[in-house]
Amino acid sequence: MRATRTGRAALLWLACIVSISAPGAAQTTPRRPHYTYSIVALDSATGQIGAAVQSHWFSVGSSVIWAEPGVGAVATQSFIDPSYGPRGLYLMRSGVPAPAALAGLLRADPDSQVRQVAMIDAQGNVAAHTGSRDIPAAGQHVGRRYSVQANLMRSDRIWPAMARAFETATGDLAARLLAALEAAQAAGGDIRGRQSAALVVVSGDRNAKAWEKIFDLRVEDHRDPVGELRRLVTVARAYRAATDGDNYVTAGKIDSALMSYRRASEFLPDSATNGELAYWVGVTLADQGRVDESIPWFRRSFMLDQSWVELLWRLPRVGLLKADSTTLARIVREAGK
Numbered sequence: 001m002r003a004t005r006t007g008r009a010a011l012l013w014l015a016c017i018v019s020i021s022a023p024g025a026a027q028t029t030p031r032r033p034h035y036t037y038s039i040v041a042l043d044s045a046t047g048q049i050g051a052a053v054q055s056h057w058f059s060v061g062s063s064v065i066w067a068e069p070g071v072g073a074v075a076t077q078s079f080i081d082p083s084y085g086p087r088g089l090y091l092m093r094s095g096v097p098a099p100a101a102l103a104g105l106l107r108a109d110p111d112s113q114v115r116q117v118a119m120i121d122a123q124g125n126v127a128a129h130t131g132s133r134d135i136p137a138a139g140q141h142v143g144r145r146y147s148v149q150a151n152l153m154r155s156d157r158i159w160p161a162m163a164r165a166f167e168t169a170t171g172d173l174a175a176r177l178l179a180a181l182e183a184a185q186a187a188g189g190d191i192r193g194r195q196s197a198a199l200v201v202v203s204g205d206r207n208a209k210a211w212e213k214i215f216d217l218r219v220e221d222h223r224d225p226v227g228e229l230r231r232l233v234t235v236a237r238a239y240r241a242a243t244d245g246d247n248y249v250t251a252g253k254i255d256s257a258l259m260s261y262r263r264a265s266e267f268l269p270d271s272a273t274n275g276e277l278a279y280w281v282g283v284t285l286a287d288q289g290r291v292d293e294s295i296p297w298f299r300r301s302f303m304l305d306q307s308w309v310e311l312l313w314r315l316p317r318v319g320l321l322k323a324d325s326t327t328l329a330r331i332v333r334e335a336g337k
Contacts, residue, residue, distance in 0.1 A: 035135060035152030035190060036060055038075040039162060039180045040120045042145040043173040047204025048214065049073050049122060052177035054197040054226050056190045061198020061218040070206025072098055072121040078134045078151050079114035092121045099127035116140070118147040122204055143167065148180060154188030161187035174201050174215050174233055181226045197225035199233065214240075238267035242277055245284070254288055275301030279308050286331060287321050298335035309336070 036055030042048070051065035051073040066085030067073040072092040076084035084105055091101035098119040106112040106129055113131035116138065120126040124145040130138050138151035141163040148162035165183030169176040177199055185194065201215040202208070217232045219225040245260035261281040270278050282297035301308040309332055315321035316328070323331075 035192070036064065036077045037148070037150035037153065037158055037162065037181070037184045037190065038064060038077060038118070039146060039148045039166060039177055040065075040073045040075050040118045040126070041147075041166065041173065041177065042073075042120055042122070042124045042126075042204070043176075044124065044145055046173065047122070048173045048201055049120065049204055050173045050177055050199065050201035050215070051075050052181055052197070052199040052229075053077070054181050054185065054189070054194060054229075056192040056195045058196055059218065059220045060196040061200075061220075065198055065200055067200045067202045067213075068093065068210055069202040069208035069212060070122050070204055072119060073200070073202075075118045075147075075149065076115070077149070078116035078131065078138070079111065081109065081111070081115060084115070084117050088117075088119050092119070097121055097123070097125045099125055102127045102129060116149050116151050118142075118149050120145070120147065122206070148184075150184065152191055153184075154191045157187045158184050158189065174199060177201070178226070178230050178233065181229070185226055194223075194225050196220050196222070197229045199229055234267055235272065238264045238273070238277060240264075241267065242280065245280070249284060254284065257284055270300050270304060275304040275308060282331075282335075283312075283315065283321055286323055286327070289322075291323075291327060291331065295331065295334050298331055299337070302332075302335050 036053055038051060038053035040051045049067055049072060051067055053060050053064045053075060063080060063082040064077050065075050066089055068089045071089055074085045074088040076082060087105060088101050092098055098121040102117060102119045113133040115129065115131050116134050118128040126142055126145060126147050128140040128142050128147040128149050130140045130149060134151040137153040137156040139156060139159050140147060140149035141159045143163055146166055148159045150158045161183040162180040166176050166180040169179035196219055198218040199215055200213060202213055215233060215236055217229060217236060219228045222228045241260050241264035245257040248257035248260060261284060265277040265281060278297045279301040282294040285294035313328060316323055
């Protein structure tokens with residue numbers, strides 16, 4: 001396929017950085033180590049692109065995994081060079097397929113043999129590299145529209161276990177990424193233990209804003225980082241449904257909004273959000289004059305924190321609730337029983 005103008009420009013840029021790093025150039029000092037296991041993947045059904053990681057290192061997600069809507073994802077680890085993330089995304093955004101982008105960046109890196117990197121683009125092209133100087137057990141498995149990779153593992157069973165879990169898991173991309181991380185830990189994981197984890201999923205739509213993420217979650221320091229990451233994914237699903245509800249309210253589609261709000265509240269017990277999700281279902285119902293229906297929802301929030309009662313009186317002042325003082329007093333009285 002003929003290269004686009006931006007694609008040709010990116011290839012020229014890639015050639016330039018490779019020529020700068022000629023053989024025999026002075027070796028740079030490897031950057032801080034992120035010995036870890038990770039996955040990059042594309043969901044063929046939805047086009048979603050994502051990456052996930054766990055490590056015995058603080059805040060692993062801040063520099064190891066990168067993703068951009070409609071472009072691709074990168075995982076850069078071992079003796080990490082974080083620039084593989086933004087530079088890899090730039091090249092893929094410019095039309096360079098993931099394998100060529102990774103190959104070019106490796107050629108330009110005098111310390112490529114201490115790196116472990118995987119890249120996938122929005123077309124599902126995928127490539128990975130495990131340097132010869134990565135600490136064993138270290139390896140990778142490149143499958144159809146995904147790659148799993150690990151280093152400093154307890155054994156060489158880790159990445160095959162991740163591959164099997166990803167291929168056989170059900171659910172959306174986030175669920176399958178989590179399954180891969182859990183399989184790695186179950187197979188022995190990092191020989192040092194565990195500390196942090198992260199997951200990012202973006203749309204496959206190139207028109208989506210670069211900062212728009214479906215999931216962008218990090219566990220910086222935890223005894224069970226993947227377990228905590230799974231909990232956060234559930235919380236994120238709840239708040240995503242609540243945001244859908246807000247958007248339906250703005251569009252005047254109240255019944256659809258209520259369905260989204262109720263779905264959000266079903267993801268989590270009220271105690272997990274201190275009643276927030278149930279509260280806004282009540283507000284939406286009351287705002288539509290459906291006060292009787294709103295009472296049980298307000299009651300769930302008021303039982304957890306009386307601050308929700310105080311907030312209720314403030315909402316009419318800013319146009320978020322059409323209710324007079326008599327109606328507000330009734331809600332407070334009946335929901336407080």
